[in-house]
Amino acid sequence: MPSTHLTFADRASHRAWLAAQSALPAGFRVGSAQFDFTPAEVRKPARMTLTLIALDRPTADFAAVFTRNAFPGAPVLVGRARLDGPSLGAILINNKISNVCAPGGVAAAERICEETARLLGFSQGEILPGSTGVIGWSLPVNGILGALPSAVRSLAGGSVLPAAEGIVTTDLYPKVRRAAVGAGSIVGIAKGAGMIEPNMATMLVYLLTDLSVPRRELRRMLSAAVGPTFNSISVDSDTSTSDTVALVSSGGVPCPDAADFERALHTVCADLAEDVVRNGEGVRHVIRVSVVNAPDASSARALGKTVVNAPLLKCAVAGNDPNVGRLVQAVGKHVGSRAPGTDLSGLRMALGGVEIFSGGEFRLDPEKEAALSRHMRGAELYASAPPKGGVYRPPVDFPAHERCVEIEIDLGRRGRASAVVLGADLTHEYVSENADYRS
């Protein structure tokens, strides 16, 4: 899945690499603004950041996919309607409150779009809203309307980094990936499963390109790209009510080859998806599960997701503990509930390239145990820092490397389908992020 195997010695080298990724495609400008407010539902002051991504002129060529949660946020409801509109001119994202099932939530989102459009000289239906944060609270509409002129004034071309930084919340670092196609590029930013003070992890991804690709093609390509990328990752199995991946073309650069563009799009999506996991809440190990020789890709992906979501396996990985019994448990749980009676006699499993199971039996000895443990330690992103006041916080704000705990599951059946799924360990940092604040 990954197109790179980067390592970073320190924060500065990571930031330098990010800056080099961030050249904004022609036809886009980004800006942001902040303001303080008090939510109606709790009496505690908060600060909200608005991030604005504006096109020089509205485009007909845009695409988006949204969460499948049955309680989508108001921005998702509005965004789905925008797909039917003739053109898109800007994207406005706020953090802190996700505007999900809040009384009057759609009207609030539309009022904010209306004002954004007025300030930019676009029409209301050309603004795509995005929100991430606490589920259930109401947007501070007046505060947002008051801060919008400042966000518009700050719009500038050159770098997407201000937007990548504006949409992150407690993510440890901004996430930017790019790919060049001919004279143009695709640049994507993602807000991942870093939590908001701390709340629902929401994945928001915005992919910007100056390459001219018609709307119909953009939508087909985006739909095809999300399956093996953003739909093949899981930090904790929860599904945000706000997940959004949008792709917008400003269209100034002729696209030399549609297949090249689609490959570049896939690469940017795959890299950002891995970035989202690698910077997921409390993640200290990324786990990559490759399922091969499966009857079909969707069952391969489902098995991979069960494995990366198995809490006991995730805890073992957190502890660099090669407790591979928990891996077999997860496979058996999945098959036993989804496809009982499946012939598993040809199943082979390996961890870090070391075979641990075949022919229905474990293949373990003390030497393998040591090799497995070394592999897991090598994939650790950082060692836990001692908790302060009972709260664990990651001691780093850059990814040291792009190594993974590598799990291979060969179903050994006639099928030739495969899938790669990325997940993460379950750590004290995750629990601290999600249990130790706010109460």
Place this chain on the structure above:
Amino acid sequence: MPSTHLTFADRASHRAWLAAQSALPAGFRVGSAQFDFTPAEVRKPARMTLTLIALDRPTADFAAVFTRNAFPGAPVLVGRARLDGPSLGAILINNKISNVCAPGGVAAAERICEETARLLGFSQGEILPGSTGVIGWSLPVNGILGALPSAVRSLAGGSVLPAAEGIVTTDLYPKVRRAAVGAGSIVGIAKGAGMIEPNMATMLVYLLTDLSVPRRELRRMLSAAVGPTFNSISVDSDTSTSDTVALVSSGGVPCPDAADFERALHTVCADLAEDVVRNGEGVRHVIRVSVVNAPDASSARALGKTVVNAPLLKCAVAGNDPNVGRLVQAVGKHVGSRAPGTDLSGLRMALGGVEIFSGGEFRLDPEKEAALSRHMRGAELYASAPPKGGVYRPPVDFPAHERCVEIEIDLGRRGRASAVVLGADLTHEYVSENADYRS
């Protein structure tokens, strides 16, 4: 689901209550033995406990249900075969190693049954084996054979407590429940989701009765009882390869009424199931989800399980944080993936009796936030003790009370089906139990 609402002021009062529960039905004796060994797969010494439950004479009247994991342990494979045999005379349980997919695992289990039978004067097919512990390792057969005579010598009637204590591992306390029917009783013991140094949580439950109920009826009743009890709980969504619930009648006491017996069986199962959750790994809050007005019981139970297994909601409960957005997220995740398009307009949700969602919108304000938080604090079993050496350990070894975080989900549809599911929070104690040792 629960038949009791007990509170215990201290360990001594809990132990006194346990002792009163533990009178062994006529026709059974229990015993145990311990020995030291070194697993073949790692070079680290360990101590194994054998627990023996023996009938005075073999009975035809026994029943058992087993895990649905596609990699069942050797004792499960052997146990399934025992169901076809004419009679059962004893149950032998070991901890530390679960004998799952280990080379020669079934032969090892049968060899141990053979020797147990020889010592008791029974036949090999009359011994039901049970194992819990590390998945993938091989049983120390010679060590077990050497310790068996000591276990047989220790057999005694009077109290089931030695067996309840013998099968627990890192459970905080033994679990015993009883119900009287006429002149007889059903007494059940459970080894729950306390971990073994720390490994796969395995639920082993043994239900002993002196009431005479024919095999066919026992099996029907046990199958009916496990659905709303042991199959309606989840500590962490993982499915053991060894789960076993066995019911054995020594048959010395006439059963006055089959319906009374079945009700008593259900009560013992429900109480033990709740005990297993309440003493689950790192559990600081039990969460009870009642789903009502659902189209059918199985979909109601599936929704309840998704809710109690949602990591972000579990973390919020751990923190006494009434972050009810995470509850709505979980319901929406389930419906969006299992039954997209379901009409949720009539959905009502309450936490601790306080309505938090209806008519498609949240109903929140600062007063409710405070009431929700009070409810969660009232259901907390204990406050976290500061970690020592980075490891969180529960500071108590008895259940202070039987209160739960109460979640009600009224689907508001024409269906009249319902389900109650028990789950637990996700805590630092859970992560410590499963990530902080062994590596």
